[in-house]
Amino acid sequence: MLKTPEKFFDISDTLNCGQVFRYTEKEGNYTVISDKECAFVGKDGIIKSTNDEYFYNYFDFDRDYSAVYSATCSFGIEILKKAAMYGKGVRILNQDKTEIIISFILSQNNNIPRIKGILSRMCAALGQEREFLGEKYYAFPSLKKLASKDAEFYYALGMGYRAPYIAQTAVKLLDEDISSWEKLTTQSLKEKLLTFKGIGPKVADCISLFGFGRTDSFPVDTWIEKIYREDFKGELKDRNKITDYFTELFGENSGFIQQYLFYYKREKKLREEKKCHL
DNA sequence: TACCAGGTCTGAC
């Protein structure tokens, strides 16, 4: 049994900030699935799981997030303070590498609710059925299983034009020793990832950050681009250059700050939309 | 209805 830290951890912030897609919420309790493992995070702060050691690492419990938080505020940039304050319960999860690669290929030009649906259907179709606390769940499919299906199969799961990317990537990954990529520098890792069809600069940065713990990565998507223009008054158009601008500014804290900013900007819009409907 | 979503690929200059 694990217990959630009292400070700088909020399960809702951490799961809803867009880094992870396989979780459900019910009355303030969360169920998270990662690779073959499953965890139940109760609103009382108790974590029951199939593998405590796995989830201790998964939730990044060893890291001092007060240092991350103060480093973020120390830049003296107003929106950083607001974003860090708003998302101070966010942690960067240490997720399964294969799962992250597949998930973020699906994320391109797509929205989060739909990505969740596709992954959920894919795991139900190909993942091993397991059980935890009397509820069944599906493990993330093995590479071998993923590689055994063709684009048409993935098309039928609703992946759209990304279907062939998934089929090809699974086959190509079978020939690779993904865990050995840990030795690569962040730059070489990114170059390696860019050789896969369907992985561009933004998805490569997400994979580096969420799958390989490279916190010197700063993915630039539509939301971050908005922040860059509106809040940093930036004029660059090339997303690669915007990434360079932020990583040079934030260094090893780039990934954390990116999540604070993304979560803050996106949630702000969602909240405003909700208000309109009331 | 039209536009947007954690973009990338392709082909034309």
Place this chain on the structure above:
DNA sequence: GTCAGACATGGT
């Protein structure tokens, strides 16, 4: 090297 257009699908 840069840039426009295409791309599946579901939500608003």
